[in-house]
Amino acid sequence: MSYTINQLAKIAGVSVRTLHHYDDVGLLVPKREDNKYRVYEESDLLHLQQILFFRELEFPLDDIKRILNDPRFNLERALVDHKKLIEIKKKRLNDLVKTIDKTIKKINKQITMKDEELYGSFSKNEMNEYAEEAKKRWGHTEAYKQSQERTKNWTQEDYAHFKEESDRWMKNFVAHTHNDPQSPIIQTLINEHYNSLRTFYEPSIEMYRGLADMYINDPRFKAYYEKYKVGLAQFMHDAMYYYCDNQK
Amino acid sequence: MSYTINQLAKIAGVSVRTLHHYDDVGLLVPKREDNKYRVYEESDLLHLQQILFFRELEFPLDDIKRILNDPRFNLERALVDHKKLIEIKKKRLNDLVKTIDKTIKKINKQITMKDEELYGSFSKNEMNEYAEEAKKRWGHTEAYKQSQERTKNWTQEDYAHFKEESDRWMKNFVAHTHNDPQSPIIQTLINEHYNSLRTFYEPSIEMYRGLADMYINDPRFKAYYEKYKVGLAQFMHDAMYYYCDNQK
DNA sequence: GGCACAGTCACGCAGCGTCATCGTTT
DNA sequence: TAAACGATGACGCTGCGTGACTGTGC
Numbered sequence: 001m002s003y004t005i006n007q008l009a010k011i012a013g014v015s016v017r018t019l020h021h022y023d024d025v026g027l028l029v030p031k032r033e034d035n036k037y038r039v040y041e042e043s044d045l046l047h048l049q050q051i052l053f054f055r056e057l058e059f060p061l062d063d064i065k066r067i068l069n070d071p072r073f074n075l076e077r078a079l080v081d082h083k084k085l086i087e088i089k090k091k092r093l094n095d096l097v098k099t100i101d102k103t104i105k106k107i108n109k110q111i112t113m114k115d116e117e118l119y120g121s122f123s124k125n126e127m128n129e130y131a132e133e134a135k136k137r138w139g140h141t142e143a144y145k146q147s148q149e150r151t152k153n154w155t156q157e158d159y160a161h162f163k164e165e166s167d168r169w170m171k172n173f174v175a176h177t178h179n180d181p182q183s184p185i186i187q188t189l190i191n192e193h194y195n196s197l198r199t200f201y202e203p204s205i206e207m208y209r210g211l212a213d214m215y216i217n218d219p220r221f222k223a224y225y226e227k228y229k230v231g232l233a234q235f236m237h238d239a240m241y242y243y244c245d246n247q248k
Numbered sequence: 249m250s251y252t253i254n255q256l257a258k259i260a261g262v263s264v265r266t267l268h269h270y271d272d273v274g275l276l277v278p279k280r281e282d283n284k285y286r287v288y289e290e291s292d293l294l295h296l297q298q299i300l301f302f303r304e305l306e307f308p309l310d311d312i313k314r315i316l317n318d319p320r321f322n323l324e325r326a327l328v329d330h331k332k333l334i335e336i337k338k339k340r341l342n343d344l345v346k347t348i349d350k351t352i353k354k355i356n357k358q359i360t361m362k363d364e365e366l367y368g369s370f371s372k373n374e375m376n377e378y379a380e381e382a383k384k385r386w387g388h389t390e391a392y393k394q395s396q397e398r399t400k401n402w403t404q405e406d407y408a409h410f411k412e413e414s415d416r417w418m419k420n421f422v423a424h425t426h427n428d429p430q431s432p433i434i435q436t437l438i439n440e441h442y443n444s445l446r447t448f449y450e451p452s453i454e455m456y457r458g459l460a461d462m463y464i465n466d467p468r469f470k471a472y473y474e475k476y477k478v479g480l481a482q483f484m485h486d487a488m489y490y491y492c493d494n495q496k
Numbered sequence: 497g498g499c500a501c502a503g504t505c506a507c508g509c510a511g512c513g514t515c516a517t518c519g520t521t522t
Numbered sequence: 523t524a525a526a527c528g529a530t531g532a533c534g535c536t537g538c539g540t541g542a543c544t545g546t547g548c
Contacts, residue, residue: 020504076356101331
């Protein structure tokens with residue numbers, strides 16, 4: 001079953017303009033019939049649902065786009081994650097209700113309140129729990145942005161320089177792949193690798209594990225490493241995982 | 249206890265820029281020490297809390313301003329109303345969770361879903377319940393906007409014309425105030441009065457009752473009617489209430 | 497041939513974030 | 523005298539709403 005733009009707008013409860021916009025920014029790009037009319041298909045339906053969930057959780061459209069295009073994106077996991085974030089939102093609302101009740105008592109002089117309690121439920125406490133959780137789950141988007149930030153003034157030379165260093169590291173690494181992924185020498189190199197990420201963004205162990213997964217799951221990444229040596233992607237993945245497991 | 253802008257920003261969990269903005273648009277205007285620095289006092293604290301509550305409920309700042317400046321505004325009632333709207337929001341979040349669970353089952357082929365069920369919790373159903381509730385509670389703001397709309401092209405003459413008609417109606421009404429507020433003749437005039445509101449906005453019985461309250465509670469309104477005849481504000485209030493009680 | 501629906505510009509707006517620049521206070 | 527805090531512009535951004543005008547399909 002496929003839908004026209006009006007039909008989809010109706011069943012999804014969004015405006016046609018919104019769908020136009022999502023098309024414009026490349027967030028939800030439908031097929032075109034005869035190169036003219038937009039045609040939304042089954043697969044677009046779940047895609048739009050995801051967009052709406054992320055939007056409900058106040059993610060910027062730009063981030064949503066990156067998340068949904070990320071090869072690591074997993075629909076079912078995303079849905080489960082949404083649930084958790086929604087639960088946190090509910091908690092926030094509950095706290096707001098508590099603040100309301102307290103405030104009512106305060107204006108009736110039944111209790112006294114510290115000034116900051118008036119805003120307890122709005123500010124940092126909970127909102128950070130939410131933000132932290134969201135970042136933990138979708139932090140790679142944050143990393144992307146940091147990366148953009150840190151390299152925005154880079155010259156060609158800067159890039160060339162970085163590439164040189166990477167190549168050097170890589171050759172060195174490949175030269176040691178006769179060792180076990182868990183061997184100290186490899187782990188030392190992996191540690192260097194981990195730290196070199198800081199050139200672009202602040203890594204975390206969680207994210208590093210995600211990166212490891214990418215090395216074997218995303219064909220583009222995999223191809224890049226296999227070029228150096230067959231089996232290298234898997235080798236790095238294992239070494240990185242071991243590294244993560246032994247952190248902290 | 250009074251606060252500087254930085255202090256308030258910190259305890260309320262908003263940015264300094266936000267407070268600047270609220271000052272600029274006249275939403276929260278602090279005192280100025282020596283005509284220079286902003287000084288936020290006790291009364292500003294509750295005011296800001298209200299702003300944050302309304303903002304949480306996604307009211308535009310413009311509406312918030314009008315609501316908080318409305319003479320009918322009652323802090324305690326507002327707090328209670330916030331609770332109700334927050335409850336509806338929570339319900340919406342619960343429904344979202346249900347949709348998530350269903351979707352998970354669907355992609356695991358455990359159940360089938362109609363396409364529109366994918367969006368059931370986002371769209372109209374609940375969101376309208378929320379919007380309706382909000383409008384019922386704070387609809388006078390909506391009326392104000394309609395009124396702006398409908399009169400934006402009015403000329404001086406249009407206003408003069410309307411005033412003339414009003415005066416005529418008023419004299420007629422006063423000439424009959426020896427009757428009971430509930431008498432048919434008064435009720436007929438009240439009906440005319442009710443309908444004349446349509447010149448500016450679509451009235452509802454709920455709002456009309458609110459208007460009746462204003463006639464006796466808001467000094468500005470009261471003065472306007474008392475000028476015609478002492479006791480008129482109360483008389484109109486009673487007639488209007490009776491009218492509302494017998495509608496539908 | 498009318499009406500509903502499709503499309504593409506293009507402008508506008510809220511609610512701040514984010515400098516830049518400057519004075520004041522400690 | 524520097525650092526922390528205050529003020530006032532002014533420009534920028536996101537996520538669409540809201541026309542205006544045109545083409546297409548029944």
